Amino acid sequence: MKAVITVIGHDTVGILAKVSSACAEKGANILDVTQSVMRDMFTMIMLIDIDGLTSDFSELSSSLEKLGEQIGMKVHVMHEDIFNSMHRI
């Protein structure tokens, strides 16, 4: 099973590093990352494998959301099925 992490906010140093290490801590394997910076708005989308999680999914999402608050970014962690359902027939 896969999930999508999105990080949106003002660009600062070390966002990717912090999110990646939070993922590693919980056993989430990063499969793909895309990011863009337009002016100083940073958007990162990360696809992760959640089969090997060492905690349950809600723990991962709450720890990443908390991290987002600390670094002043909006972080969402959502199961990929929501995007597949909404945007694919």
Place this chain on the structure above:
Amino acid sequence: MINTKDILETINMIDNENLDIRTITMGISLLSCAGDDIERSADKVYDKITRSAEKLVVTGEEIERTYGIPIINKRVSVTPIAMLSAASGGDPVKYARAMDRAAKELGVNFIGGYSALVHKGFSSGDRELISSIPEALSETEFVCSSVNVGSTKAGINMDAVAMMGDAVVSAARLTADRNSIGAAKLVVFMNAPEDNPFMAGAFHGPGEPDLVVNVGVSGPGVVRAAVAKCPGANLSTIADVIKKTAFKITRMGQLVGTVASEKLGVPFGIVDLSLAPTPAVGDSVAHILEEMGLETCGVPGTTAALALLNDAVKKGGVMASSHVGGLSGAFIPVSEDAGMIDAARSGVLTIEKLEAMTAVCSVGLDMIIVPGDISPATVSAIIADEAAIGMVNSKTTAVRVIPAIGKNVGDELEFGGLLGSGPVMRVNDAGSSEVFIRRGGRIPAPLQSLKN
């Protein structure tokens, strides 16, 4: 990988356009609780509801966290209580108290089904239940009540219509110290659907399975934002844009319903393709109509714009879901919709215009605050008019008006929460409808009922 644009679009819909699942409603059959001893029967009702829906709220919250989509309400609907009351006799309010205790225990915000289906006539238990509605609603916090007074097949039971005028006014009077909230939890239906997940009109119909999960989606804000991106587009384009948006919203409902059904081990019933507004800014059906080019909801053109919206929502949603049901369409509850509240306050939106709008949309005269001194016969006459629209057009219509006890046109009533607030609207009471209503009897089913 999933398209970046799609991911950001979904997140924008949730964060900025109030996209949500409005309700997961578990339908529970109480037929197995019927018996001739009302005390025992009410105990069984409490036990079955709390046992069957034990995991409803936690499952809903788990789905919210996994998919990142807010699920605003978790609710329960049950078999019309008049059916249990028929078997047991006694004071039906005992069932309402059992339902209320169960709702509190489960943590759901409403429980529907203090209901009677009397479209063709009263059977044993029906009159007692209808007479007890005001007391049941004033004594309980979470219980919602509905009565089906007619159908296209059966016509309109005008004796029931007369009783319901009294019930609405009494429910408001008994809760006068709480903003007449009793009447806000009471719906009078024509062609009531048996699988509706929305309150206050949800009940678990006798043709339903023992347990079922139904989902109601929402998203007026998303539709308004989509329409706003098409300035100058013609109405064919607007209809297409609404269809595409409704498709996405409904797919989300289908996913949540399927997952909830698996996790709860309960069959998935239907997705209700509704645009249900909330009083929050940016979550208004009236604002969609205004985005289409009407200066204020209620001006000439409103009925046509609403017809387009309602149809496009259904066309977009129907392919997105394996089973569609419930009310399915745009809701126009005045006190729950920021745009409707403003339009009613300014006097542009009148009850007469709302009545015309109900001929082309999902429900009926919903959450309309009327003067507290309205006569029961006038409420009955409003119900009869609305029922006639539903009967002739083979659609569900309903009336949920709230007589604001002690208030008059120009005053406001504030319920708070999802029920919202609104101005007391003027009712055309230049003449009395009393004699017509007191005739009783049945309005025969129209020719269009003879389809066999």
